[in-house]
Amino acid sequence: MADAVWIQERITRTRETIVSIENAVTALVSGAQSYTLDTGQTRQTVTKANLAELKNSLSYYEGRLRELEAELGVLTNGTASLYVTPGF
Secondary structure, three states: OOOHHHHHHHHHHHHHHHHHHHHHHHHHHOOOOEEEEEOOOOEEEEEHHHHHHHHHHHHHHHHHHHHHHHHHHHHHHOOOOOOOOOOO
16 A cells, blocks of 8 residues: 555646646637647647547546545545445
């Protein structure tokens, strides 16, 4: 199991990535023709054609954030909430 500091760093980066993706989606649905998505690790220009991919990425990172927060909760106080998404 990773240590709490490492997990907190991952949580911070994951949150930053979520904000970047949300900004891109908002810009594109608000009428922008393209948007430069900068996650801090990569830069990529996206268009409305990328909306489905962006929404999938957003779902992935939100799930990852919940996993990391749960793991951090276990490390810091011995309990954590578990979020379950049905597969149907």
